[in-house]
Amino acid sequence: MTGQSGTGRRPDGAAFIIAALLAGFGAVLLWDASTIPDRGGYAGIGPAAMPKVVGWGLIVLAAATFLGAFRGRLADVPRQNPVPLILIGGGLVLQIALLNVVGFSLATGILFAATAAAFGKRNLLVTLPIGTALAFGLYGLFDGILRLNLPGGLLETLIYGG
Amino acid sequence: MSTFDFLLQGLGTAMQPMILMYALIGVTLGTAVGVLPGIGPALTVALLLPVTYGLDPAGSLIMFAGIYYGGMYGGSTTSILLNTPGESASIVTALEGNRMAKAGRGGPALATAAVGSFVAGLLATLALAFLAPHIVKLALVFGPREYFALMMLAFVTVAAAFGESTLKGLTSLFIGLGLATIGIDGLTGQARMSFGVPQLLDGIEVTTLAVAMFALGECLFVAAQTHGLHDKVEAIKGSVKMTAADWRRSWPAWLRGSAIGFPIGAMPAGGADIASFLSYGTEKRMSKHPDEFGHGAIEGVAGPEAANNAAAAGTLVPLLTLGLPTTATAAIMLAGFQQFGLQPGPLLFATAPQLVWGLIASLLIANVMLLILNLPLIRFWVMLLRIPRPWLYAGILMFATLGTIGVNPSPVELTMLLIFGFLGYGLRLYGYPIAPVVVGLILGPMAEQQLRRALAIAQGDWTTLVSTPLSASLLAIAALALVVPMLLRLRGKGQVLAQIAGDSD
Numbered sequence: 132m133t134g135q136s137g138t139g140r141r142p143d144g145a146a147f148i149i150a151a152l153l154a155g156f157g158a159v160l161l162w163d164a165s166t167i168p169d170r171g172g173y174a175g176i177g178p179a180a181m182p183k184v185v186g187w188g189l190i191v192l193a194a195a196t197f198l199g200a201f202r203g204r205l206a207d208v209p210r211q212n213p214v215p216l217i218l219i220g221g222g223l224v225l226q227i228a229l230l231n232v233v234g235f236s237l238a239t240g241i242l243f244a245a246t247a248a249a250f251g252k253r254n255l256l257v258t259l260p261i262g263t264a265l266a267f268g269l270y271g272l273f274d275g276i277l278r279l280n281l282p283g284g285l286l287e288t289l290i291y292g293g
Numbered sequence: 294m295s296t297f298d299f300l301l302q303g304l305g306t307a308m309q310p311m312i313l314m315y316a317l318i319g320v321t322l323g324t325a326v327g328v329l330p331g332i333g334p335a336l337t338v339a340l341l342l343p344v345t346y347g348l349d350p351a352g353s354l355i356m357f358a359g360i361y362y363g364g365m366y367g368g369s370t371t372s373i374l375l376n377t378p379g380e381s382a383s384i385v386t387a388l389e390g391n392r393m394a395k396a397g398r399g400g401p402a403l404a405t406a407a408v409g410s411f412v413a414g415l416l417a418t419l420a421l422a423f424l425a426p427h428i429v430k431l432a433l434v435f436g437p438r439e440y441f442a443l444m445m446l447a448f449v450t451v452a453a454a455f456g457e458s459t460l461k462g463l464t465s466l467f468i469g470l471g472l473a474t475i476g477i478d479g480l481t482g483q484a485r486m487s488f489g490v491p492q493l494l495d496g497i498e499v500t501t502l503a504v505a506m507f508a509l510g511e512c513l514f515v516a517a518q519t520h521g522l523h524d525k526v527e528a529i530k531g532s533v534k535m536t537a538a539d540w541r542r543s544w545p546a547w548l549r550g551s552a553i554g555f556p557i558g559a560m561p562a563g564g565a566d567i568a569s570f571l572s573y574g575t576e577k578r579m580s581k582h583p584d585e586f587g588h589g590a591i592e593g594v595a596g597p598e599a600a601n602n603a604a605a606a607g608t609l610v611p612l613l614t615l616g617l618p619t620t621a622t623a624a625i626m627l628a629g630f631q632q633f634g635l636q637p638g639p640l641l642f643a644t645a646p647q648l649v650w651g652l653i654a655s656l657l658i659a660n661v662m663l664l665i666l667n668l669p670l671i672r673f674w675v676m677l678l679r680i681p682r683p684w685l686y687a688g689i690l691m692f693a694t695l696g697t698i699g700v701n702p703s704p705v706e707l708t709m710l711l712i713f714g715f716l717g718y719g720l721r722l723y724g725y726p727i728a729p730v731v732v733g734l735i736l737g738p739m740a741e742q743q744l745r746r747a748l749a750i751a752q753g754d755w756t757t758l759v760s761t762p763l764s765a766s767l768l769a770i771a772a773l774a775l776v777v778p779m780l781l782r783l784r785g786k787g788q789v790l791a792q793i794a795g796d797s798d
Binding site: 145149153156157159160163164167168172173174175176177178179180181182185186188189192195196199206208209211212213215216218219220222223224226227228230231235239242243244246247248249250251252258262265266269273280281282 | 344460463464467468470471474478480481483485486488509512513515516517518681682683684686687688690691692694695698699702704707708710711714715718722723724737741744745746748749750752753
């Protein structure tokens with residue numbers, strides 16, 4: 132809590148969502164633990180013990196968050212602009228989807244351009260080639276010299292010879 | 294052999310040209326990430342982990358340690374000139390340092406920070422060298438229950454002792470602990486939380502989580518702010534030389550800062566940010582010029598900068614001697630050791646003395662390199678602050694995905710990166726600390742195994758956990774560290790703790 136004990140404030144909606152997510156995670160842990168055949172052996176506790184403890188812990192924390200929501204705001208959150216989030220998230224999704232189709236350089240160039248756009252550089256004709264060229268250089272450095280296994284595409288095969 | 298002989302031997306290792314080069318790369322990168330706001334040493338080490346798979350273990354680890362030290366040096370530059378801390382341990386430096394820069398005394402502020410970091414780094418590294426063998430001897434009597442108690446203490450101090458809210462710290466920790474159960478149980482081979490997805494059987498990669506939370510989460514957070522960030526870089530006016538009065542006022546602060554920072558780093562009592570805050574408070578109380586605090590008192594820069602470097606060196610004590618990471622950076626460095634099949638702890642001093650002592654000796658050399666990088670070359674680093682944000686963050690994300698793709702080019706891994714990135718953004722948005730998630734992921738399975746081993750040895754008798762004075766007192770301290778701050782916050786004294794919030798490093 133950020134200290135301001137709200138008198139007459141509305142309950143914090145975000146806190147309810149966070150509490151629900153925490154409780155959900157806890158419940159999944161408990162459900163999964165219940166499917167584990169738990170033979171304690173000498174220790175008396177087996178592989179299911181830890182998920183159970185963490186699961187219950189998360190549920191308790193969720194309850195505390197839920198109750199705290201009535202007492203004041205969880206945090207003073209400044210207004211967020213969703214467009215950059217969508218741009219960066221979309222860039223990553225495109226990169227993941229295209230990685231094995233067009234190769235590392237082009238896919239990462241797309242991510243680079245999307246991120247630059249999220250920060251205000253929206254001229255794709257500039258950012259996309261720069262990003263692709265940088266990624267291409269990194270590919271040569273890491274795949275060639277440091278033997279990291281990066282997925283190559285047409286571009287990489289043509290120039291570095293696969 | 295005495296510590297001194299080992300250290301000389303280590304210097305022999307450290308002086309090899311290749312090792313010197315790794316150290317130089319490390320401190321240069323470290324300074325750069327320290328200077329750049331928004332990326333810290335934890336993230337940088339995480340980004341480099343996959344890249345160093347094919348490299349020499351000793352060299353890579355020396356590079357990582359160099360990054361950690363360098364980050365502590367570089368952070369001060371940003372704090373002083375930009376009033377935006379480059380990493381969390383430099384938050385306090387901004388208080389006085391930026392005032393000094395505004396008053397045209399940015400040069401001496403940078404100088405006292407750099408020399409103070411050097412003095413503290415040197416003293417603390419020597420303290421590390423002389424303390425480590427003793428702790429190793431002590432650690433040999435440690436059994437599973439003592440390790441478990443130590444880890445409980447580390448959990449509490451990382452998650453709950455400092456920061457604005459115990460609830461939020463513990464929530465972050467438990468998210469990390471929950472994620473840690475994904476994969477195969479280390480003791481029985483039982484698959485947990487894998488839902489039939491084979492890729493999940495390997496568990497969550499520490500690097501993926503750290504890169505996602507620190508790099509992607511930070512990028513998303515900065516990008517989504519509607520009001521633009523107005524940063525004004527203060528120019529360094531005049532010389533970086535300190536006057537005789539500056540020296541006279543700085544050196545006691547450096548020594549006090551080192552004395553405060555090292556123990557805090559060495560005991561699992563939190564990271565460099567806490568040390569720097571305590572040092573600031575001490576300087577403010579001890580100063581002969583209390584009226585200058587808030588208007589650019591040089592002690593307020595000298596002390597905290599010395600303290601955060603000393604604490605960084607102190608953090609290496611539990612990491613190297615016990616295998617116990619107490620900060621996010623140390624946690625990721627532990628992953629670095631494990632990547633090369635090395636397990637830090639008392640045995641490492643016996644099985645790989647060359648590596649350990651080479652590492653410690655390299656830190657002494659790295660310190661000298663850092664002093665040179667940060668004093669005569671300071672103007673070069675200031676130029677880094679002028680990289681436009683679009684290019685900077687686009688470059689960071691490019692590297693972030695490069696590392697993840699390099700380890701495991703599967704869509705599952707990248708999807709995890711995406712999910713954890715947005716999780717990191719959400720945590721940041723609502724003021725949840727990130728470090729406990731990473732520490733929970735790494736220490737969680739270790740604590741679980743030690744607990745189950747301890748109980749197996751005692752045939753399921755839980756009182757074994759408190760049956761030795763050492764483990765009992767460690768658990769008692771952990772309990773106190775959990776309860777006392779909660780009481781303080783209830784009584785409205787939480788602001789002080791909130792200010793000592795451990796953020797990322």
